[in-house]
Amino acid sequence: MPASTRRPSTARTAVFFHAHPDDEALLTAGTMAMLAAEGHRVVLVVATSGERGQADIAPGEALGETRIAELYKSAAALGCARVVNLGYGDSGLAPGGGVAEDRPADAFIDADGEEAARRLAAILTEEGADLLTIYDPAGGYGHPDHVQVNRVGGRAAQLAGTPIVLEATVNRDPLLRGLRLVRRFYPQLDVRAFERAYSPAEEITHRVNVRRFARQKRASMAAHATQATGADTRTLGVMLKIPQPLYRLVFGTEWYVQRGLPSGTRLRHPFEVPPKA
Numbered sequence: 001m002p003a004s005t006r007r008p009s010t011a012r013t014a015v016f017f018h019a020h021p022d023d024e025a026l027l028t029a030g031t032m033a034m035l036a037a038e039g040h041r042v043v044l045v046v047a048t049s050g051e052r053g054q055a056d057i058a059p060g061e062a063l064g065e066t067r068i069a070e071l072y073k074s075a076a077a078l079g080c081a082r083v084v085n086l087g088y089g090d091s092g093l094a095p096g097g098g099v100a101e102d103r104p105a106d107a108f109i110d111a112d113g114e115e116a117a118r119r120l121a122a123i124l125t126e127e128g129a130d131l132l133t134i135y136d137p138a139g140g141y142g143h144p145d146h147v148q149v150n151r152v153g154g155r156a157a158q159l160a161g162t163p164i165v166l167e168a169t170v171n172r173d174p175l176l177r178g179l180r181l182v183r184r185f186y187p188q189l190d191v192r193a194f195e196r197a198y199s200p201a202e203e204i205t206h207r208v209n210v211r212r213f214a215r216q217k218r219a220s221m222a223a224h225a226t227q228a229t230g231a232d233t234r235t236l237g238v239m240l241k242i243p244q245p246l247y248r249l250v251f252g253t254e255w256y257v258q259r260g261l262p263s264g265t266r267l268r269h270p271f272e273v274p275p276k277a
């Protein structure tokens with residue numbers, strides 16, 4: 001049966017905007033799988049191929065191609081209807097964090113933000129998007145391309161008139177608790193890097209229970225093989241080694257911030273209508 005005939009009349013379209021392949025796996029995979037299972041149209045847009053990510057393959061074009069293939073595999077596991085790569089250069093990350101000096105000429109962070117926003121807005125308009133996800137203004141753990149996703153995505157939603165904009169983030173408090181637990185088994189894990197990352201609990205407006213979609217989320221993570229192999233401290237690699245029960249505990253929820261809602265708002269679904277203030 002074609003997907004269109006299965007879609008309920010209340011079906012909507014959600015566009016998930018990410019910086020690099022594998023960001024969707026960590027931050028929004030459960031929500032994407034949930035919305036797709038509910039019959040909504042789920043579109044995944046990445047700004048770059050992630051060709052400067054850490055991997056067993058040297059950074060460069062071949063890595064970019066491999067990572068886009070991994071992205072399609074992840075998208076299929078999650079039930080995405082469409083994948084778009086805006087094709088900017090991966091800005092990379094300086095060794096100590098922050099902007100890399102040796103970034104490519106077409107790096108996403110150096111792109112004309114207004115032009116990038118117009119390109120994303122064209123997709124939002126074409127899709128009739130009801131919802132766009134971006135990142136918190138700090139870009140989660142601070143990768144420059146993630147900060148740029150917040151700026152470009154926010155502007156694109158303005159241009160297209162997309163009604164719901166959610167900043168995909170992580171509730172820092174349980175994250176730190178979870179990472180401290182994991183560190184007992186993986187002492188090389190640097191927990192300090194996360195102490196000022198993402199969002200404090202009081203800013204979070206959406207807590208989406210994705211426990212039922214743990215299998216799809218894990219499949220999405222596993223699809224990004226270049227980011228998950230090797231005995232090192234790569235975040236995704238560490239995450240995949242977490243035993244299943246702890247994994248469900250750590251990854252049972254995905255978090256979002258919708259700006260402009262009264263503090264204390266607690267919603268459980270991306271399309272839930274906030275109570276009147």
Ligand SMILES: [Zn+2]
Binds near residue numbers: 019
């Ligand atoms: Zn990223």
